[in-house]
Amino acid sequence: MNEHNLVILYSGGLESRFLLELAIKLNYNPYCVLIDYGQKHIKELDVAEIVCTKLNVMYEIIKIDWSIKSALTSAHNSDGEDIYKGVSHWYVPARNLIFVSIAAAIAESHGIDTIWFGASYDDRLNLFPDCYQEWVVSMNELLEKTMSTKIQLLAPLCGMSKHLIEQVIEKTNIDLKEVWSGYRTE
Secondary structure, three states, X not given: OOOOOEEEEOOOOHHHHHHHHHHHHOOOOEEEEEEEOOEOOOHHHHHHHHHHHHOOOEXXXXXXXXXXXOOOEOOOOOOOOOOOOOOOOOOOOOXXXXXXXXXXXXHHHHOOOEEEOOOOHHHHHOOOXXXXXXXXXXXXXXXXXXXXXXXXXXXXXXXXXXXHHHXXXXXXXXXXXXXXXXXXXX
């Protein structure tokens, strides 16, 4: 098998599943990074692991033990009120900053120069500041200053709405049983 040439931050959600499919169709040999950060719906990582195994894609699960309060983590605000003002109810402070740092370290250690993550246009509309295109640009500037080799962060879906991604997925062979979102309320 070819050497890995792409790191994907793979959550098991719709966007990251689409990115994995896109990478394979474009003949990348991805290395997926799955991160267990204490999310309530750990099933998303179970689904991601099943998909990686099924597709014979190398992956690594990184566990972060932290007590960051968020509606997505077990350390959530129990009174149901939004914890952070001006951002999504589902916002986790510095989540993508930490995830990209981990992915960059893995990428550099494996000699990979590109990282993809699944930010979409809806993430901007839903006020996730660490998914904005400007954030991606800033992260690339930071990576340029902090890594020993050039590593680029790309968010190929940044201009696509979730609805458009769903429409494209309908035209692929992706089984929606291979997708799980931590944002579900079930």
